[in-house]
Amino acid sequence: MLWLPIDRNSDLPLFRQVYTEIRAKILHGELHGGERLPSTRELASELQVSRNVILEAFDLLLAEGFIEAKQGSGTFITHGAHLNQEHFYAPLLEQTKQEPAYQKDMIDFRSGIPALDLFPKKLWGRLSSKVCVDLPETAMCYDKPEGRPELREALSKYLLRMRGVTCHPDQIVITSGTTQALSIVAKLLAAEGREVIVEDPITHEVQTIFISHGFSLQPIPVDQNGMQTEQIPPTCKPAFVYVTPSHQFPLGATLPIKRRIDLIRFARMSNCFIVEDDYDSEYRYEGPPISSLQGLDPKRVVYLGTFSKTVLPSLRIGFMVLPWSLIEQVRKLKWLADLHTPSIDQLILARFIEDGHFDRHVSKMKKIYRNLRNTLVRSLKITFGDKVQIFGDSTGMHLVARFEGIEFTNCVLEEMNAHGVQVYPVEAHVIKKGRRLNESILGYGNLSVEKIEEGVRRMYEAISVQNQNNRRENTC
Structure with a gap:
C-alpha cells in the first residue's frame, strides 16, 4: 500500500x-x-x-x-x-514552518506606514458598493493608460487648492504608486543623459531604481534646509534632478524659496527637468502648507504624489503631473508598463475625494499623528535627555534622532532586535558613507502611544547593554 x-x-x-x-x-x-x-x-x-x-x-x-x-x-x-x-x-x-527571527511583540519604528487600524473601512466599503452599482461600461473594459477622468478631475482641483499645483486634468497620469512613476521617469528621460542629481541622503529605494536604469548618481549634500543647491556643479548636465522639497527624506527639511529658485534656474540653464516627489506633505504640524515647486515652473517640473501615506499603501495608486511636452510619451510608457491602473479603485478614490471624505480623513489623521509625534519627542527627551537631538519632525510620519556616543552598527541593531525594537539608520540611505552613523529614522504613524513609549524604553535598554559590552571589550 x-x-x-x-x-x-x-x-x-x-x-x-x-x-x-x-x-x-x-x-x-x-x-x-x-x-x-x-x-x-x-x-x-x-x-x-x-x-x-x-x-x-x-x-x-x-x-x-x-x-x-x-x-x-x-x-x-x-x-x-x-x-x-x-x-x-x-x-x-515534511515542510517546517520558519519562525520569524524577531519577537512577536516587536515594536517597529518603520517610516511611511499610516495608522492602518484607523482607515475608514466601512465608509470605503459603502463607496465601493455605490461605485460598483453605478459602474459605467468604460470602467468594466480595458481603460486608458492616463487613468480615469473622474479621478484626474478631482485631483487637479485638490492639488491646486492644497498644494499650489497648477495643472489641467489631462496633465495627470495615474500610476500604480510612486515606484512605477519613478521607473517611467527614468525610462522617459534616459535619452537626455546618464547622470541624475539627487539629495544625499535619499531613500535607498530611489537610488536602486535609478541605478537599475543605468544612471549614475550625482549626490548633493542636505543640511537643515534641504539640498545645498550651491554645491551643484554648474557644468553638470544631468538627465534630471530628483528632490523632495516639501519634506526631505529622510532628514525632514523644507527647501526654502531661494534654493527652490536656484534649482529652477539651474534646470533652465542645463535644459533638464526637475522631478518633485511630494510623498507626505499633507501632514504638516507647524505653519501653513508648503506650496509645491511645480507651481513655480510647471513647464520644467514633473510632480509626483501618492495615496500610500494618506489612504493605504495597498491601494497602489499614485500620480504624475507632467509638463505638456511629456504627456504623450508618458502615456505610452504607462501603457507598456501595465496598460492602466485598476479603474474601479480609481473611481472609489475619486468619490472619496469629491465627497469631502479625503479632506476629513487627512484632517483627522493629522491630529492623531501630531499627538504621536509629540509622544515620541517627549519620550526621547525624557529617556535620553541631552544625549539626543531631534529634527525633521515638523511634517510627515517620522522624525530623525541623533544620539550622542552611539553608532547604529549591526551589533547595535541586533541588540535592539533582541530587545524587541526595530529602528532604521539614516546611514542606510546615505550615498557618501560615514557622515550619519549616529542618526536613526523613527516612524510613528502605525504605532500607539503605549508602543512608542515602550519602544523608546527598549531602545534605551539595548543601547545601555551595548555600551556595557563595549566597555568590557575595551577593558579586556
Whole structure:
C-alpha cells in the first residue's frame, strides 16, 4: 500500500494533501514510471477518507500528466515525470514552518506606514458598493493608460487648492504608486543623459531604481534646509534632478524659496527637468502648507504624489503631473508598463475625494499623528535627555534622532532586535558613507502611544547593554 501522511487539522483540503504527497513522491523518484497505484477504493480505505477525496486528487494528477489511467488495468505513474533535483519539492507535511527571527511583540519604528487600524473601512466599503452599482461600461473594459477622468478631475482641483499645483486634468497620469512613476521617469528621460542629481541622503529605494536604469548618481549634500543647491556643479548636465522639497527624506527639511529658485534656474540653464516627489506633505504640524515647486515652473517640473501615506499603501495608486511636452510619451510608457491602473479603485478614490471624505480623513489623521509625534519627542527627551537631538519632525510620519556616543552598527541593531525594537539608520540611505552613523529614522504613524513609549524604553535598554559590552571589550 501507499503510505501518505494526512493532517486533519490542516487548513489544506484533504484532496490537496493527497495530491501534493503523491506529486512529491513522483518528482523525487520514490514512485517510478510504470508503477501501478492502489485503486481509489483501496487508498481511501487505507487513509480512512472519503473515496471522493482520492478521486479529486487523482483527477488533478491525471490532468497534470503525473499519472495515466489504463482501461481495465488501473492507474499508473507516467514515465518521465521524475525530476532529478534534490530537495526540489518537499512533501507538504515534511515542510517546517520558519519562525520569524524577531519577537512577536516587536515594536517597529518603520517610516511611511499610516495608522492602518484607523482607515475608514466601512465608509470605503459603502463607496465601493455605490461605485460598483453605478459602474459605467468604460470602467468594466480595458481603460486608458492616463487613468480615469473622474479621478484626474478631482485631483487637479485638490492639488491646486492644497498644494499650489497648477495643472489641467489631462496633465495627470495615474500610476500604480510612486515606484512605477519613478521607473517611467527614468525610462522617459534616459535619452537626455546618464547622470541624475539627487539629495544625499535619499531613500535607498530611489537610488536602486535609478541605478537599475543605468544612471549614475550625482549626490548633493542636505543640511537643515534641504539640498545645498550651491554645491551643484554648474557644468553638470544631468538627465534630471530628483528632490523632495516639501519634506526631505529622510532628514525632514523644507527647501526654502531661494534654493527652490536656484534649482529652477539651474534646470533652465542645463535644459533638464526637475522631478518633485511630494510623498507626505499633507501632514504638516507647524505653519501653513508648503506650496509645491511645480507651481513655480510647471513647464520644467514633473510632480509626483501618492495615496500610500494618506489612504493605504495597498491601494497602489499614485500620480504624475507632467509638463505638456511629456504627456504623450508618458502615456505610452504607462501603457507598456501595465496598460492602466485598476479603474474601479480609481473611481472609489475619486468619490472619496469629491465627497469631502479625503479632506476629513487627512484632517483627522493629522491630529492623531501630531499627538504621536509629540509622544515620541517627549519620550526621547525624557529617556535620553541631552544625549539626543531631534529634527525633521515638523511634517510627515517620522522624525530623525541623533544620539550622542552611539553608532547604529549591526551589533547595535541586533541588540535592539533582541530587545524587541526595530529602528532604521539614516546611514542606510546615505550615498557618501560615514557622515550619519549616529542618526536613526523613527516612524510613528502605525504605532500607539503605549508602543512608542515602550519602544523608546527598549531602545534605551539595548543601547545601555551595548555600551556595557563595549566597555568590557575595551577593558579586556
